[in-house]
Amino acid sequence: MKTLWKGMGLSLLLGACATTPAPNATLESARAVVQTAEADPNVSKYDPLDLQAAKRDLEIAEAAAAHRDVAAVTQPAYLAAQTARLAQLRASAKADDARVAAGQAERDRIQLTARAHEADNAKMARDQEAQKAARLQEEIDALKAKPTDRGLVLTLGDVLFDTGKAELNAGATRKLDQLAQFLTEHGDRLVQIDGFTDSVGTDSYNLDLSQRRADAVRSALQGRGVESARIATQGYGKAFAVASNAESSGRQLNRRVEVTIGGENGTPIAARGRPSS
Amino acid sequence: MNLQLSNWSARLAVLTGAAILLSACADNPAADEKIAVAKASLQRAEQAGAPQAAPVEHAAARDKLARAEKANADHNLTPATELAEQANIDAQVAEATAQQQRAHKAAAEFDASLEALRQESVRSSQPTH
Numbered sequence: 001m002k003t004l005w006k007g008m009g010l011s012l013l014l015g016a017c018a019t020t021p022a023p024n025a026t027l028e029s030a031r032a033v034v035q036t037a038e039a040d041p042n043v044s045k046y047d048p049l050d051l052q053a054a055k056r057d058l059e060i061a062e063a064a065a066a067h068r069d070v071a072a073v074t075q076p077a078y079l080a081a082q083t084a085r086l087a088q089l090r091a092s093a094k095a096d097d098a099r100v101a102a103g104q105a106e107r108d109r110i111q112l113t114a115r116a117h118e119a120d121n122a123k124m125a126r127d128q129e130a131q132k133a134a135r136l137q138e139e140i141d142a143l144k145a146k147p148t149d150r151g152l153v154l155t156l157g158d159v160l161f162d163t164g165k166a167e168l169n170a171g172a173t174r175k176l177d178q179l180a181q182f183l184t185e186h187g188d189r190l191v192q193i194d195g196f197t198d199s200v201g202t203d204s205y206n207l208d209l210s211q212r213r214a215d216a217v218r219s220a221l222q223g224r225g226v227e228s229a230r231i232a233t234q235g236y237g238k239a240f241a242v243a244s245n246a247e248s249s250g251r252q253l254n255r256r257v258e259v260t261i262g263g264e265n266g267t268p269i270a271a272r273g274r275p276s277s
Numbered sequence: 278m279n280l281q282l283s284n285w286s287a288r289l290a291v292l293t294g295a296a297i298l299l300s301a302c303a304d305n306p307a308a309d310e311k312i313a314v315a316k317a318s319l320q321r322a323e324q325a326g327a328p329q330a331a332p333v334e335h336a337a338a339r340d341k342l343a344r345a346e347k348a349n350a351d352h353n354l355t356p357a358t359e360l361a362e363q364a365n366i367d368a369q370v371a372e373a374t375a376q377q378q379r380a381h382k383a384a385a386e387f388d389a390s391l392e393a394l395r396q397e398s399v400r401s402s403q404p405t406h
Contacts, residue, residue, distance in 0.1 A: 096384035
């Protein structure tokens with residue numbers, strides 16, 4: 001029996017647990033380990049059965065100790081301690097598994113919400129795009145601008161200028177306000193301002209007058225906050241007539257300033273074709 | 278393994294078939310059964326990665342199992358049974374250690390990915406325009 005205990009002691013040492021072969025030390029260690037496992041909330045929740053087994057073994061060890069049956073203490077005490085450790089390890093693993101399982105529900109929820117958000121955002125972007133297009137169309141309608149290959153063209157008629165002069169009269173104010181507002185809202189668009197006259201008078205006079213009228217419109221826009229760098233002007237004189245100069249009504253149509261508004265993102269405005277006259 | 282079978286143990290072996298079959302050629306059913314159980318636990322522990330995760334417990338279980346088999350072969354009933362019981366619980370602790378480490382690592386990785394997802398969701402739920 002003595003050699004048996006020696007063998008047991010050696011193997012317990014190899015087991016490298018806190019226990020020593022001495023029965024009392026093994027029992028004390030078992031009490032401590034079982035107590036720790038009992039205090040672990042994961043154990044009561046996830047592995048109460050192993051804890052119960054550990055406590056039964058500990059009771060057997062305690063009973064043996066109480067009866068001074070020293071030889072019968074070590075084995076149940078050792079089993080009690082290891083079973084209590086087992087309970088803590090298994091409970092800890094189950095607690096981790098439970099946390100992951102609970103988290104998976106949250107993860108699914110977040111992913112669903114994210115997908116719904118993406119769809120909402122895409123719809124919102126489409127709606128905003130549509131609203132923007134509708135608003136632009138309203139503004140263009142309000143300006144009475146005509147879409148052409150070169151851009152939106154707005155014609156300021158002769159009546160907005162005093163006869164033979166380059167100053168804009170009071171009648172032009174409303175139109176210029178609208179135009180300036182449009183250009184302010186669409187700050188990425190370039191503007192080409194071209195002046196035209198009828199065929200009455202010398203070419204040099206007409207070229208000069210058409211240039212001054214175009215410049216007058218630029219000044220008016222600058223005065224309303226449109227950056228001059230966006231605005232180019234050109235006087236064409238009697239060229240590019242839009243009506244017959246043989247009649248006074250046609251000549252009136254020819255005396256005009258055309259404002260061409262370029263596309264989005266500073267798209268350059270194409271040059272005019274060859275003059276028609 | 279002890280091959281010296283007495284008539285008595287041979288008759289008992291027939292009566293307690295499974296345990297004897299598992300541990301084969303021994304002459305103590307109680308110890309044989311405990312040894313068989315410990316062997317199975319050790320095998321499970323090794324499959325669970327215990328040699329890496331819990332080398333000390335695993336080595337203890339192996340050592341005690343070997344000693345239990347030796348004691349059984351030497352007809353030392355009590356030490357064979359007790360060592361087999363210890364080998365069994367040590368192997369279970371080793372297996373549970375490996376599983377606990379794995380579960381803990383998986384949970385930590387999951388926590389990290391969930392946290393990343395939460396933060397991503399906070400960002401993406403803010404208006405894009």
